[in-house]
Amino acid sequence: MLNHQVEPARTLSRSGPLGFILTNRWGVRPIIAIALVWASDRLVKKMLGGLANPVQHSGTTDTLLLSPVLITEFCRLAGLILVFTLFSYIQKEPIGAWGYRDAKALKRLCWGLFFGFLFMSTLVLSLWGAHLLIFLPSAFSLVETLRLGTLWALMFLLVGIFEESQCRGYLQYVLTRNIGFWWTGALMALYFMYAHWTNQGENMIGLITVGAFSLVACYSLWLTGSLWWAIGFHAAWDWTQSYFYGAANSGVVFEGHFLAVQPAGSDFWNGRMAGPEGTPLMLLWLLLSAIAMYLYWGRRTKRPLATVTSI
Known part of the structure; x- marks a missing residue:
């Protein structure tokens, strides 16, 4: 069993009013935590303005937009x-x-990267085999492809670390001590869905699969006590979908991708503008992932988070 459980409540500092507020079970610590996590992200987006989403499809191939x-x-x-x-x-x-x-x-990070690529590739190829996606030729040379692939890999790794930390880092632990692990997981899944709700082109099935993805990532934390597999899986999921196959990602098509795919056939099954995340098949893939995680980790380890105590 991993030796990194959350320390019992008695080890938390209660020195001074601020310490009491931030550590008291029925105080406002969880509310302050949620507010600060949300506010820090909003502040960065407001300060950087239009830099936050400069890569939505605009018909250009200006790869400097990656910076x-x-x-x-x-x-x-x-x-x-x-x-x-x-x-x-x-x-x-x-x-x-x-x-x-x-x-x-x-x-765990490397295995998460591998399975994230495998997961998305099998889904895209299944959609292609069912004539729900059409492959288009690449527009870049080998050298440019490798350069762009590296830049996008770095970007999506940052996204994976940020989003997994935001939804399943400190907030998961502090709320678990108050309302329990899976109630917290459900709450974070709803937040994750809300964060994707404003994306152009996102559809209802896409939002549901985003919530299901959040629960699967939460399940990996429950089984291992570690965020690193979920970080790798998340980063590779986005990189494979957005860069490698050039599909829409939560309604956004990024510039500078390797391949390109175009939806075909039934809009319900191909995800249309939401991309592969918007197809009902994604829910089946996520269920299979959860089953595989249980078969690999579930029967071999104790629950590292089972000892998280309430404050």
Whole structure:
């Protein structure tokens, strides 16, 4: 069993009014945590303005647009780390205790990357085999393809770290102590759906699959006590869908992709503007992923988060 459970409540600092507020079970600590996590992200987006989403499909191939996106994602992650650092200091609890401290972190990350690519590839190829997607030729040379692939990989790794940390990092742990792990997981899934709701081209099935993805990522945390597999899976999911196959990702088509696919046939089954995330087949793929996770981890390990105590 991984040795990185959340420390019992008695180890949390209660020195001074601020310490009491932030550590008292029925105080406002969870509310403050949610507010600060949300506010830090909104502040970064407001400060950077139009840099946040400069790669929506515009008919150009200006790959320099990747630079503002990388800056935006880096700043969003930096803001989240500042919030985590504050709560780590107040609670006298290391950030690593919130899903990051794992002796197998690199191994889990790499396996998550592998299965994320495999997951999305089998789905896209299944849609192609069912004549629901059409492949288009690549417009880039090999050198340019490798360069773009590396840049997009870095960007989506930042996205994976940020979104998994935001939804299943500190907030998952602090709310688990108050309302339980799976109620927290459901709440974070609803938040994750809301965060994707404003994406152009997103559809209802796409929102449902986003929520289901959040629960699957939460299940990996429940089984392993670690965020690293989910981070890798999330990053590879986005990279494979958006860059490698050039499909829409939650309603957004990114520039500078390797291949390109075009929806065909039934709009209900091909996901249309929402991309592969908008097809009902995605729910089946996610269910199979959860079953595979249980077969691999579920019967071999104890639940690392079963000892999280209420405050």
